[in-house]
Amino acid sequence: MAAFIRDRKVVSDPWLRLERNDDGSLPPVPRAGDIIVPLAMWQAQRDSLLVRPGRIGVWLDSHEAPEAIAEDLRLLGVVAVNFPKSGDGRGYTTARLLRERYGWKGELRAIGDVLRDQLFFLSSCGFNAFVLRAGEDPREALAAFGELSEAYQASVERPEPLFRRR
Amino acid sequence: MYRYDEIDQKLVDERVAQYRDQTRRFLAGALSEDDFRPLRLRNGLYIQRHAPMLRVAIPYGLLSSRQLRTLAHVARKWDRGYGHFSTRQNLQFNWPKLEDVPDILAELATVQMHAIQTSGNCVRNITTDHLAGVARDEIVDSFVWCELLRQWSTFHPEFSYLPRKFKIAVNGAAVDRAATYLHDIGLHAVRDARGETGFRVIVGGGMGRTPILGHVIREFLPWPHFLTYIEAVLRVYNRYGRRDNIHKARIKILVKALTPARFREEVEAEWAHLKDGPSTLTGSEVRRVERRFTRPAYERLPGDDAGYAARLASDRAFAAWAGRNVHAHKMPGYAAVTLSLKKTGVPPGDATAGQMDAVADLAERYSQGELRLSHEQNLILADVRQAELRALWDDAKALGLATPNVGLLTNLIACPGGDFCSLANAKTIPVAQAIQERFDRLDYLHDIGELDLNLSGCMNSCGHHHVGHIGILGVDKNGEEWYQISIGGNQGLTRPGAPAALGKVIGPSFARADVPGVIERLIEVYLERRDSEEERFVDVVWRIGVEPFKERVYGGVHQRPESRQRSLAAA
Ligand code: SF4
Numbered sequence: 001m002a003a004f005i006r007d008r009k010v011v012s013d014p015w016l017r018l019e020r021n022d023d024g025s026l027p028p029v030p031r032a033g034d035i036i037v038p039l040a041m042w043q044a045q046r047d048s049l050l051v052r053p054g055r056i057g058v059w060l061d062s063h064e065a066p067e068a069i070a071e072d073l074r075l076l077g078v079v080a081v082n083f084p085k086s087g088d089g090r091g092y093t094t095a096r097l098l099r100e101r102y103g104w105k106g107e108l109r110a111i112g113d114v115l116r117d118q119l120f121f122l123s124s125c126g127f128n129a130f131v132l133r134a135g136e137d138p139r140e141a142l143a144a145f146g147e148l149s150e151a152y153q154a155s156v157e158r159p160e161p162l163f164r165r166r
Numbered sequence: 167m168y169r170y171d172e173i174d175q176k177l178v179d180e181r182v183a184q185y186r187d188q189t190r191r192f193l194a195g196a197l198s199e200d201d202f203r204p205l206r207l208r209n210g211l212y213i214q215r216h217a218p219m220l221r222v223a224i225p226y227g228l229l230s231s232r233q234l235r236t237l238a239h240v241a242r243k244w245d246r247g248y249g250h251f252s253t254r255q256n257l258q259f260n261w262p263k264l265e266d267v268p269d270i271l272a273e274l275a276t277v278q279m280h281a282i283q284t285s286g287n288c289v290r291n292i293t294t295d296h297l298a299g300v301a302r303d304e305i306v307d308s309f310v311w312c313e314l315l316r317q318w319s320t321f322h323p324e325f326s327y328l329p330r331k332f333k334i335a336v337n338g339a340a341v342d343r344a345a346t347y348l349h350d351i352g353l354h355a356v357r358d359a360r361g362e363t364g365f366r367v368i369v370g371g372g373m374g375r376t377p378i379l380g381h382v383i384r385e386f387l388p389w390p391h392f393l394t395y396i397e398a399v400l401r402v403y404n405r406y407g408r409r410d411n412i413h414k415a416r417i418k419i420l421v422k423a424l425t426p427a428r429f430r431e432e433v434e435a436e437w438a439h440l441k442d443g444p445s446t447l448t449g450s451e452v453r454r455v456e457r458r459f460t461r462p463a464y465e466r467l468p469g470d471d472a473g474y475a476a477r478l479a480s481d482r483a484f485a486a487w488a489g490r491n492v493h494a495h496k497m498p499g500y501a502a503v504t505l506s507l508k509k510t511g512v513p514p515g516d517a518t519a520g521q522m523d524a525v526a527d528l529a530e531r532y533s534q535g536e537l538r539l540s541h542e543q544n545l546i547l548a549d550v551r552q553a554e555l556r557a558l559w560d561d562a563k564a565l566g567l568a569t570p571n572v573g574l575l576t577n578l579i580a581c582p583g584g585d586f587c588s589l590a591n592a593k594t595i596p597v598a599q600a601i602q603e604r605f606d607r608l609d610y611l612h613d614i615g616e617l618d619l620n621l622s623g624c625m626n627s628c629g630h631h632h633v634g635h636i637g638i639l640g641v642d643k644n645g646e647e648w649y650q651i652s653i654g655g656n657q658g659l660t661r662p663g664a665p666a667a668l669g670k671v672i673g674p675s676f677a678r679a680d681v682p683g684v685i686e687r688l689i690e691v692y693l694e695r696r697d698s699e700e701e702r703f704v705d706v707v708w709r710i711g712v713e714p715f716k717e718r719v720y721g722g723v724h725q726r727p728e729s730r731q732r733s734l735a736a737a
Binding site for chain 2: 065088092096101115118121124125147148149151152154155159164166
């Protein structure tokens with residue numbers, strides 16, 4: 001199991017993430033075990049996914065809206081948001097909406113092109129779990145959380161903007 | 167000046183440490199070129215044609231003498247002794263070494279300066295009217311609102327990786343001197359019927375390769391909702407703005423694709439969730455920010471200074487300078503003064519370290535130790551006693567900063583162009599100089615009257631050519647530098663009945679050597695056709711259209727080939 005960061009600790013990952021095949025078709029579903037499935041698979045196979053042994057998570061790609069799973073959140077064990085490129089910032093908004101508008105309290109993980117220098121912003125927006133891009137050292141990356149000690153804005157981590165706390 | 171409190175200072179210091187570590191990791195090979203690029207960009211560091219270029223933020227263009235001296239020191243110690251003031255109220259150093267940048271930033275942080283978000287796909291330096299706080303037609307002091315936005319946008323966690331750069335301008339006076347229709351968001355202070363303060367919200371304007379005027383999506387936004395509404399706009403943009411094509415990624419493309427009406431609906435729907443939430447501004451926060459600004463200590467003066475009035479009457483040269491470079495002030499007996507960085511022969515906006523030190527001294531002696539940078543790349547002393555204008559004029563003349571050309575043709579705006587910028591299609595500085603030399607006769611210049619001439623080296627439009635009364639754009643034709651000319655642009659509601667407008671291209675482009683001659687012909691048409699001296703060049707273009715100008719410039723069928731031959735001979 002790969003190492004990743006959850007709640008600012010490096011831990012091993014019990015979840016298996018399924019991806020579409022190169023031709024866009026959906027892969028077979030393993031018989032058991034905790035899996036994170038693409039949104040399309042969740043939408044197509046929801047009923048069968050719910051009865052198989054093992055927990056289910058859904059991952060949204062950067063263009064997929066949080067509204068697509070807002071009604072289903074209570075059925076999910078984890079929600080992940082993909083960053084196909086680190087510069088694609090849609091996932092920051094997705095995270096805030098999941099947390100602040102749709103009330104997701106469980107694990108919210110950032111996946112894809114996730115780099116240490118994005119961790120501060122990602123965690124401000126509500127991500128608490130991070131699967132870094134292959135080759136990045138999660139232990140070294142932990143230092144990034146503390147690089148800035150304050151933030152002006154309201155965010156998931158700091159529901160009140162600085163001016164209400166100053 | 168806004169004075170940092172402990173938290174403001176700490177954040178800037180922490181950013182320096184963070185950037186130092188990022189640079190260290192890059193130099194050690196732990197961060198690839200590709201991964202380092204967005205990190206250095208959001209800290210203002212470009213890799214340019216000759217060397218890295220560091221863009222330092224001058225938030226909303228306001229600067230203290232102490233800060234300017236530090237910039238001079240940086241120019242001497244880490245650069246080649248000068249800096250370039252840009253059209254976006256920033257200062258650019260063209261020759262720093264990448265490995266020195268953390269030390270430069272640490273030095274800047276000692277005077278509450280930084281390079282945060284001066285580039286990259288994030289909210290950039292907020293710009294405003296250079297007469298904020300002193301203009302007679304003031305509605306609010308826009309500096310306060312700019313500082314609120316500076317804090318709100320600094321390291322905004324949700325909007326740090328937008329589809330594209332994002333520029334916000336705030337205008338606090340009746341006249342729009344901040345080009346609010348030409349920004350991603352323009353905010354123009356207004357009062358409603360009950361005297362409450364609010365803002366007109368204008369979205370999706372901009373220059374670049376798809377120039378377009380912004381659309382008003384809200385006529386009156388009450389001030390407490392200032393941040394939540396902007397947050398809603400940014401959120402809609404962050405979600406739906408295009409990311410597949412860098413040339414279609416600005417918010418203006420999204421507004422156009424959705425239509426302004428639909429875009430507005432999206433924003434209002436999003437805002438319904440954010441409205442009255444924790445980011446709603448409070449009166450105490452606005453007052454807190456207001457109080458952290460140093461305020462000029464004005465003397466109570468009875469009215470216009472008699473000595474000044476007498477000098478105006480007796481000294482023609484002084485009066486010419488005052489007529490162009492001295493501006494009305496809301497306090498009796500005071501004036502605002504433009505120090506021109508547009509001396510013929512000097513690249514527009516360039517200032518040497520010596521000039522920076524000298525201007526810092528002038529600001530201290532005459533204007534309470536503060537100055538502003540205008541988007542026309544000049545420096546403004548905003549709080550000068552009229553009684554001291556004569557002495558200031560003498561000092562400014564000695565420093566080469568008293569060219570009496572504000573608002574006139576030779577006060578042209580130009581981006582750094584092909585001499586410095588790796589994106590350029592063509593050089594701008596030699597063209598600017600050739601034009602300034604051609605129109606160097608002051609009487610002629612004053613006779614031509616108000617004329618904005620703007621020059622950009624490529625479609626990125628850093629020289630704001632689309633809104634020049636005359637705009638010049640460098641274009642590339644088979645590897646040669648050519649110049650396209652447009653007329654009729656206007657940067658904003660600078661006088662009643664003259665709204666923001668985009669210039670129209672007059673026809674095929676010209677070789678460099680022909681540009682001053684073409685400008686001369688355009689001016690001829692204007693001088694022949696104006697109905698009075700009051701009617702400006704741009705007014706005539708609007709009244710009679712571009713045709714008569716076109717005819718004069720291209721009229722003779724022989725002119726084009728001849729100009730082509732000449733340029734070929736030169737090449
Ligand atoms: S307009 Fe083009 S050439 Fe001029 S500074 Fe901008 S990018 Fe460079």
